[in-house]
Amino acid sequence: MPLKDKYHLRIPGPTPVPPQVQRAMTQPVIGHRSRLASQLIQECSERLKPIFGTRQQPLIVAGSGTSALEAAVVNTLSPGDEAVVVVTGAFGDRFAKIVETYGIGLHRLDIPWGKACEPEQLADFLKKHPGAKSVFLTYCETSTGVLNPVAELARTVRQHSDALVIVDGVSCVGAVPCQMDDWGVDIMVTGSQKALMLPPGLAFLAVSERAWQVIAGNRQPRFYLNLEAYRRKLEQEDTTPFTAAVSLLYGLKESLSLLEEEGFENVCSRHERLKNITRAGIRASGLTLMADDRHASPTVTSIDASQEKWDVEAFRKKLQSHGFYVAGGQQHLKGKIFRIGHMGYCDEWDILTVLAAVEVTLSQMGQSVEPGMATKAAQEVMMDV
C-alpha cells in the first residue's frame, strides 16, 4: 500500500498542483469586485498572452474545459450554419456533439483514433464543404495522445476558406508551442487542470479580431458563456461578468510565475523530453505506442495494449495499489489502451518512476518482464546516449 496521500497522479489531467500553487490558493478569500480581484484578473489575463501566443486578452471563465468549448460554439455559430469538426478522438467527438446539440450543420471529418489529421485530408474535406463557417480542431487529442499539426491545419483552412479556426488546446496549451496569432487560429481554448498546474475549475479562451466580428453578428443566445460580456468586463473594469473563482486565480498567478521562471521555451523542451523518455521506456518494456513519433503529444502518451494477453483495467488497478494513477481508454478504446500523463508539474524522475512501476506491475501480473529495461532506456535519453 502506498503511504497516505503519497500517490503519483500520472493521468492527462487533472495534474499535480505544485506546493507553491497550493499555498497561494490558501490566501484569504477576497471580494470578486474588489480592487485586489481586478488586479489579479487583469494580471493573469496579461500573463497568459505569451502562453497562447496572442496579442488578445485571454478571457477567464469559471467552469471546466467543456464550458469553454461550448462558448466557442455558441458565440460563433447559429442554427443552420455549417461547421467542419475534425474528430481524432473523444474530444473532437465532444466538439461535434456540441455542434450538433445547437442545430448546426455538422460535417465531421473522422480520422482513425491514434492518427493525426494531415493537412491534405483537411484540404480535401474543406473542398467538399465550402459553406463551413468554422473549422474545429483538437491540438492535443487527450484520448489518444496525438498532437495534431495545428499550425499547418490552420494554414490549410486559411488557404481554402474564410472559416474561423477554433482549437481545443485544453490538454497541451502551456506545455507546447502556441502561436495562435501567427498560425491564424481564431479561438484557442484551454483549462486550468492540465499544463497550467491548477485544480480544475477555470477555462480560458483567446479570441482573434476576426472572430470577434463574427461573434458580434451572431444571434445564437448565450448568457453565462457570452464572450462579449467577458471581453467588455475585462476591458472596461478588469473583471469578469460573473463571480470569478478567486482562489484559483491566486493559484494561476503563482503557476504563471513558475512557468515564467523556468522560461516558456524551457517548459516546452522539458515536455518534449518527458515525451521522449516515456516513449523510450515504454518501447524498451516491449509495449506498443499508439501514436507515431511524428504526432506524439509532449503531454500524454497512449500505450496500445489491445494485443496484450493481460487485462488493461486489472493492470491499472494493480498499478494503483502502488500509488500510480494512469488513465484508461475512452469510448471504444476502453480496456484496450492506457495513458500516461506527463504534463505540468512533472519531471524526468516522475517518468522514470512510473516506467519502473509499469514493469513491476506487469511482472506481478505474471508477465515475463526483464527488470530495468524501461528505466535503462529512460536514463539513456536523460544522458543523451
Add this chain to the structure above:
Amino acid sequence: MPLKDKYHLRIPGPTPVPPQVQRAMTQPVIGHRSRLASQLIQECSERLKPIFGTRQQPLIVAGSGTSALEAAVVNTLSPGDEAVVVVTGAFGDRFAKIVETYGIGLHRLDIPWGKACEPEQLADFLKKHPGAKSVFLTYCETSTGVLNPVAELARTVRQHSDALVIVDGVSCVGAVPCQMDDWGVDIMVTGSQKALMLPPGLAFLAVSERAWQVIAGNRQPRFYLNLEAYRRKLEQEDTTPFTAAVSLLYGLKESLSLLEEEGFENVCSRHERLKNITRAGIRASGLTLMADDRHASPTVTSIDASQEKWDVEAFRKKLQSHGFYVAGGQQHLKGKIFRIGHMGYCDEWDILTVLAAVEVTLSQMGQSVEPGMATKAAQEVMMDV
C-alpha cells in the same frame, strides 16, 4: 493600515473560508474519474440534501451561481414559452435577463427594491399571466438584503397554476431554513461562496420530479448545463459529466462537516442572531435600515445612506483602510446604500467589530458620532437584554 491579509470580508459573498476548509482543499489533487472523486461527489450530494430540504440528489456544477441560474432556465423553457419573473433587486433582474436572452416571453413583476414580494401581489400577477410555465423567485435578494417569503410564494404559485417554481437561493441557502420539497419548490439553486463557506467556483441545483418531467420534454439545446447529463452521471456513476472541481469538493466535504457539527438548526439561529445584532447596532448608530424587520435577510443587511450627508463610496474606501470590506449598492442603488454580509464563517464578534469600525469611520469622516452606541446595542442583543 491593517496587518497584511488580516482583513474583514463582510460582503455578501464571497465569504471567508474557514481554516479547516482551506486545509482540506490543499489535499493532493485527484483524478476526476477516480473512485476517490466519485465517493466525494456522491457523499457531497447526499449531505447537501438536508441543506436544500429535499429527497432529490443535488447536482454539482463547476461554475459560478449564474451558470446554475441559466441552467434552470434553459432546461425548463424554450423560445415562445412564457415565464413570470419576480424582480425584487439585481438578482431577480438577472433571472429576467436570462429569460429574455433565450426568447422566452417575460412577464416581469417588479417590486420596489428593498421590499419583498407579498403573496397577494404574486397571486394577482399570476391571474394576469395564466400561461406562464415557470415562476422565478429570489429567496434572499443579495442586492437589497430582503428575504422573500419563498414558502408562501411557492404555495401561492401552486394554488394558481401548474407553473414550475424556480428559486435563486444563492445568497442564503445553507444559512436559512429551506424545505424545498415541502414548500413545493421545483428547482433550488445555490453557490459555493456564500453560506457554504467555500471559494467561488461551484454551483448547486436540486430539482423536483415534476421539474424533471418538464426537463425531459424541453427541446431547448444545452450542453455544459444539460441537467439530465448531470443527473445520469450522478445516478449511474457517482460522478459529473464534465471535469469536477475536485479541490473545491474537498472543501465542500469539510464545510458540510462544520455545518453538521454545529447542527443546521443552530446554524440558522446563529444567522438570525447575526441579523438582529447587525440591525440593532446599525439603528443605534443612527443609520437607516433598508429592509423592514419582517423581510430582513439573516445573511446580509443593507443600510440606506441615500439621505446621509456623507458619500457612501468614500465611506467604504475609508472603511477598507481599516481592513473592512463591505459591499456597495448595485445598479441604481450604487452610491446610495452599503451592505454588510453576515453569513457563513461569521460570528457575533465579527459583527461587533464591523459595527465599531463603521462608527470610527463615520467619525473620521467628520460625522458627529457618539462612540459605543452600536456596540452597546449589539451587546444588549447578545445578552438578551
